[in-house]
Amino acid sequence: MSIGHYLVLSGLLFSVGAAGVFLRRNLITLLLSVEIMLNAVNLAFVAFGRQLGTVDGQIITFFVMTVAAAEAAVGLALVIGLFRHRESLNPEAFTSLKW
Amino acid sequence: MLALIPLLPFAGFLVNATIGSRLSKAVSGGLATAVMVVSFLIAALQVNALFGMAPESRQITQTLFTWITSGDFSLDLAFRLDALSAVMVLVITGIGSLIHIYSTSYMHEETDPEYARYFSYLNLFVSFMLVLVLGSNVLVMFVGWEGVGLCSYLLIGYYYEKKSASDAANKAFIVNRIGDYAFILGSLLMVVTVGSLDFVTIAQTVKTMPAEVGFGALSLITLLLFIGATGKSAQIPLYVWLPDAMEGPTPVSALIHAATMVTAGVYMIGRNAVLFEHAPITLGIVAVVGAATALLAGTIGLVQNDIKRVLAYSTVSQLGYMFLAMGVGAFGAGIFHLFTHAFFKALLFLGSGAVIHALHGEQDIRRMGGLSKHLPITYWTFLVGSVAIAGVPPLAGFFSKDEILFETFRHGHTILWVVGVLTSLLTATYMFRLVFLTFHGEERFAMANGGHAPAHGQAAAHGHAADDHGHGGHGGGHLHDAPPAMATALIALAIGSIVAGWIGIPHALGGHNGLGTWLEPAFTASNCGAPVTSGELAGFAIENCAPGTEPALASFTQTAEQVQPGAGPAEEAHDAPAGEEHDEVALERTLMGVSTLIAFTGIGLAFFLWQKNRHIPEQLARQFSGVHQLLLNKYYVDEVYDAAIVQPIKVVSTEGLWKVIDVKVIDGVVNGAGYVVGGLSAGLRLLQTGSVKSYAAGTFLGAVSILAYYFWR
Numbered sequence: 001m002s003i004g005h006y007l008v009l010s011g012l013l014f015s016v017g018a019a020g021v022f023l024r025r026n027l028i029t030l031l032l033s034v035e036i037m038l039n040a041v042n043l044a045f046v047a048f049g050r051q052l053g054t055v056d057g058q059i060i061t062f063f064v065m066t067v068a069a070a071e072a073a074v075g076l077a078l079v080i081g082l083f084r085h086r087e088s089l090n091p092e093a094f095t096s097l098k099w
Numbered sequence: 100m101l102a103l104i105p106l107l108p109f110a111g112f113l114v115n116a117t118i119g120s121r122l123s124k125a126v127s128g129g130l131a132t133a134v135m136v137v138s139f140l141i142a143a144l145q146v147n148a149l150f151g152m153a154p155e156s157r158q159i160t161q162t163l164f165t166w167i168t169s170g171d172f173s174l175d176l177a178f179r180l181d182a183l184s185a186v187m188v189l190v191i192t193g194i195g196s197l198i199h200i201y202s203t204s205y206m207h208e209e210t211d212p213e214y215a216r217y218f219s220y221l222n223l224f225v226s227f228m229l230v231l232v233l234g235s236n237v238l239v240m241f242v243g244w245e246g247v248g249l250c251s252y253l254l255i256g257y258y259y260e261k262k263s264a265s266d267a268a269n270k271a272f273i274v275n276r277i278g279d280y281a282f283i284l285g286s287l288l289m290v291v292t293v294g295s296l297d298f299v300t301i302a303q304t305v306k307t308m309p310a311e312v313g314f315g316a317l318s319l320i321t322l323l324l325f326i327g328a329t330g331k332s333a334q335i336p337l338y339v340w341l342p343d344a345m346e347g348p349t350p351v352s353a354l355i356h357a358a359t360m361v362t363a364g365v366y367m368i369g370r371n372a373v374l375f376e377h378a379p380i381t382l383g384i385v386a387v388v389g390a391a392t393a394l395l396a397g398t399i400g401l402v403q404n405d406i407k408r409v410l411a412y413s414t415v416s417q418l419g420y421m422f423l424a425m426g427v428g429a430f431g432a433g434i435f436h437l438f439t440h441a442f443f444k445a446l447l448f449l450g451s452g453a454v455i456h457a458l459h460g461e462q463d464i465r466r467m468g469g470l471s472k473h474l475p476i477t478y479w480t481f482l483v484g485s486v487a488i489a490g491v492p493p494l495a496g497f498f499s500k501d502e503i504l505f506e507t508f509r510h511g512h513t514i515l516w517v518v519g520v521l522t523s524l525l526t527a528t529y530m531f532r533l534v535f536l537t538f539h540g541e542e543r544f545a546m547a548n549g550g551h552a553p554a555h556g557q558a559a560a561h562g563h564a565a566d567d568h569g570h571g572g573h574g575g576g577h578l579h580d581a582p583p584a585m586a587t588a589l590i591a592l593a594i595g596s597i598v599a600g601w602i603g604i605p606h607a608l609g610g611h612n613g614l615g616t617w618l619e620p621a622f623t624a625s626n627c628g629a630p631v632t633s634g635e636l637a638g639f640a641i642e643n644c645a646p647g648t649e650p651a652l653a654s655f656t657q658t659a660e661q662v663q664p665g666a667g668p669a670e671e672a673h674d675a676p677a678g679e680e681h682d683e684v685a686l687e688r689t690l691m692g693v694s695t696l697i698a699f700t701g702i703g704l705a706f707f708l709w710q711k712n713r714h715i716p717e718q719l720a721r722q723f724s725g726v727h728q729l730l731l732n733k734y735y736v737d738e739v740y741d742a743a744i745v746q747p748i749k750v751v752s753t754e755g756l757w758k759v760i761d762v763k764v765i766d767g768v769v770n771g772a773g774y775v776v777g778g779l780s781a782g783l784r785l786l787q788t789g790s791v792k793s794y795a796a797g798t799f800l801g802a803v804s805i806l807a808y809y810f811w812r
Contacts, residue, residue: 021795095789 006047013040027079027089031072038068101145101161101178104188105229107138111222119215127211128203131218135199135225139192146185154620157182158299160235167238174296179235183369183621186434186614187232187362190441194358194595195225197588201449202350204584205456217257217348224250228359232366237286237296240367244282244331247360248275254355255347267343274340278330285323292316302373302624310377321374321381325388328364333415334392334422339737341415345407349452352407357414357448358441365421365437372430372622386426386507390518393419395734397525401532402720402730405462406451409533413488414444416522420503423519429506430622431615435603436503438614439495442599443487446592447530450481453581453589454537458544464533469542473578476586478538480593485534487596489527490698492691495600501694502605502615505687520697527701535709607687 013036020033042061049057079089086093111134119127149157158181167174180188199221206217224247231243248271256268290296293304311317328334333341344356355361368375368385375382393416400412417440424433455462457474471478487494490501500523508516581589604610708716720727729735788794 018799022792022799091791094791098787098789 003047003051007044010040010044010047013037013043016040025090025092027082027091028076030091031075031079034075035068035072038064100141101159101180101233102163104138104142104145104192105178105226105233107134107141108222108229109226110134112219112226115215115219115222119219120212122211122215124203124207124211124214127215127218128199128206131222132196132199132203134222135192135196138225138229139189139196142188142192145180146189149180149182149185154616157620162235172290172294174236174238176239177235178230178233178239179298180233181621182618183366183434184232186438186618187366188229190438191225191228191232191359194441194445194592195228195354197591198350198354198358198445198449201353201452201585201588202348204582205350205452206348217254220250220253220257221351221354224254224355224360228363231363235297235299237289237298237301240370241282241286244327244363244367245279247355247363248272248279248331251275251344251355251360254351255344257347257351261346264346267340267346271340271344274337275330278327278337281323281330282327285320285327288316288320288323292320298370299624301371305374305377306624308377310379314380317374318378318380321371321378322384324367324371325364325381325385328367328422329388330364331367332361332364332418332422334364334419335388335395338392338396338415339740342408342411342733345405345411349407349448349455352411353445353448353452356411357444361414361418362421362437362441365418365425365433368422368425369430369434369618369622373624375425376428382426382428384426385422386512386515389419389422389424389426390515390522391419392416393423393522394518394525395419397522397529399730399733400529401525402727404465406454406464406467406533406537407448407462409464409529410444410447410451413447413526413529416526417444417488420500420519420522423507423515424503427507427510427512427515429503429510431603431612431618432499432502432506434618435614436499438602439487439499439596439599442495442592442595443484446480446484446589446596447488449585449589449592450477450484453477453585454481456585457578457580461544464536466543466545467537468540468544469538470544470578471538474538474580476580476589480589481538482534483593483596485530487600488530489702490523490694491702492695493597493600495596495598497695497698498600498603498605501691502603502612504694505605505690508690509683509686520694523694524697524701524704527698528705531702531705532709535705539710540713605687607684607691 017033017035017037017040020036021030024030024033042064045057045061045064047057049055049061082094083089111131114130115122115127122130145159149159152158158179160177160179162175162177164176165173166176199218202217202221206214209217227243227246227250229243231240231247234240234243252268252272255271256265258264259268286296289301293301295301295304305317308317326337330337341356341361345352347356375385396412396415396419400409400416403409403412417436421433421436421440424430424436453474454467454470454477457470457477458467461467483494487496490497492498504516504519504523507519580586601610603612603614605612732738
């Protein structure tokens with residue numbers, strides 16, 4: 001298993017996540033897609049860390065996971081707030097935050 | 100110690116300007132006068148210290164701090180007392196003190212706050228004037244220069260509720276701005292060319308340069324400075340403000356518009372004597388302008404009917420004399436005349452003030468006459484001043500005016516000399532016309548002919564504090580002579596007008612020309628070891644080094660019989676030893692004889708025309724009504740300026756600058772900028788949809804394009 005395989009998988013996961021963010025019309029799915037993208041990046045970090053024989057990749061992965069957890073908590077709280085407000089989870093329903 | 104001289108009057112200004120309105124007249128006036136007297140005493144002490152020094156190193160400098168440092172250019176806020184500024188400081192503080200004393204009485208009819216305002220302005224003026232003369236570099240001088248302009252404005256417009264007074268103040272201020280603008284340009288050019296603004300450094304630097312043959316940088320600098328001087332010192336073409344400045348209280352006219360501020364231009368040229376010596380073209384212009392102004396103002400003064408305006412034109416004329424002296428390179432003579440003129444012109448103004456005061460604001464000499472028996476002190480002191488200005492020996496005006504005329508003649512400017520002599524005749528004539536019309540002849544003022552009312556109406560019209568205070572003997576037509584404070588100042592100045600000339604008695608009369616010798620180092624950058632060779636400048640040759648040329652005369656002086664200054668010029672013409680200096684002395688004595696003759700001719704003419712045969716002037720006026728009208732209307736200079744400068748500026752400002760440039764161009768640019776930004780914003784606003792997904796898409800595309808750029812770069 002060369003690093004290429006890991007990177008291809010990472011790229012695929014990232015694309016899946018990005019596609020999810022752009023295509024799905026559900027805020028919770030959007031959050032999930034973001035998590036997939038983050039994990040794709042994590043995978044790339046770990047792969048590089050192993051390739052270079054350092055622990056840096058693993059350390060930064062833990063950072064990303066921590067931040068992702070916090071982000072998920074805040075994001076879900078916002079989603080609940082938004083749902084209570086508009087009875088909808090469609091992001092297109094929340095476009096009033098502009099000039 | 101030096102800084103105290105201007106700071107004391109400034110402290111007086113601060114007190115009177117802040118809490119003055121709550122002080123009684125005795126306190127505010129007394130304080131203002133006291134700071135002046137103390138300032139005079141300090142100045143006298145400092146000048147006394149100056150006396151103790153060697154002539155070549157006579158200067159006291161006090162540096163307060165470094166004001167500006169920029170690259171290798173640096174400028175100190177510093178005061179310097181040397182031979183030249185010593186003369187000025189003594190004149191300003193000395194005569195200033197006398198005028199303050201006079202003012203305490205002259206202004207007593209004002210209310211307390213107005214009284215304090217007057218004295219605060221007067222103190223502020225003296226403070227700035229002292230900064231002007233004590234400043235060790237051009238910039239410090241300029242601070243004083245602008246300051247006195249401001250105070251002049253404030254004091255001319257002292258009766259600001261009167262339209263003519265505030266107009267006159269504006270006129271003085273605006274005309275002075277023109278000169279000051281040229282002064283700034285000259286100073287900046289000086290920084291570029293000479294690299295310094297310190298007077299001593301300038302003189303030392305310029306001294307090493309050869310005198311300019313054509314019209315170069317030095318000529319331009321000096322010409323610009325001279326334009327500044329024409330504004331401040333009321334010379335052609337900027338003299339028009341001074342006659343109007345007579346709207347101010349009379350002591351102000353005496354202090355600012357006769358003795359001190361208007362001589363600032365003369366002082367400035369004297370201060371930069373070395374610089375001006377190196378610009379012969381400018382010096383020529385100075386001399387011609389001075390002589391022309393002297394003659395022009397003298398002729399106008401001959402027909403004016405306002406007592407103060409006659410004196411104002413006389414001042415312009417005498418200032419012209421000073422510039423003539425400066426222009427022919429006789430700097431000492433110019434400063435000498437400045438010194439003596441300060442005494443007798445201040446005296447004449449204060450005397451006219453006493454007359455106006457007694458007549459409750461009457462200024463028209465056609466409604467005076469016969470005042471000599473009512474106002475004996477005023478009359479006699481005024482007469483002394485008139486005799487002094489007319490140039491009758493041995494009074495002050497004779498020596499200084501004669502030195503100017505002699506130097507003019509000696510330097511070969513025969514035409515200018517003739518103009519000077521003619522002006523001298525005019526001076527004697529118009530001054531004694533004033534004396535005869537005011538103090539002699541029948542009484543033409545309303546008060547004596549019964550009824551106080553007409554004079555009162557006049558007082559109101561002239562804004563001179565329409566006074567209801569009880570002048571005991573109104574009914575009997577009794578006039579008050581100058582009260583004690585005013586009389587003190589008048590008598591002190593009268594004594595000054597008699598003796599002031601004696602410090603500069605020329606060698607030809609057995610004197611030592613003490614003032615000239617005293618001033619010499621100040622005009623030659625204090626170093627006579629290496630005099631500048633300006634001899635090749637035909638017609639403008641200047642004796643740069645007094646010790647080099649004067650010893651011959653000095654030794655002659657010792658052998659010559661010591662004569663009283665009062666002795667006639669012809670008396671000792673036989674004692675002169677043979678030799679070249681003999682010719683010079685003989686020439687000087689001849690010229691003195693001529694000018695004395697001229698003075699008496701002028702007085703006699705005035706006596707003949709306005710005392711003995713009053714109908715002749717009227718006949719002449721009718722016969723030459725064109726000339727008379729021309730003179731009465733001051734050559735229509737104000738009208739010409741109005742038509743040639745003021746109206747075009749008004750039209751251009753209204754029709755061009757206001758209605759086109761301002762409304763269309765400037766407003767258009769500002770509004771246009773607003774419209775453009777508004778339009779662009781309306782377009783950009785479309786990008787903000789509020790949709791999270793479009794923002795995410797934007798971010799994503801952005802990131803991808805940046806990566807793509809680095810990837811395929």
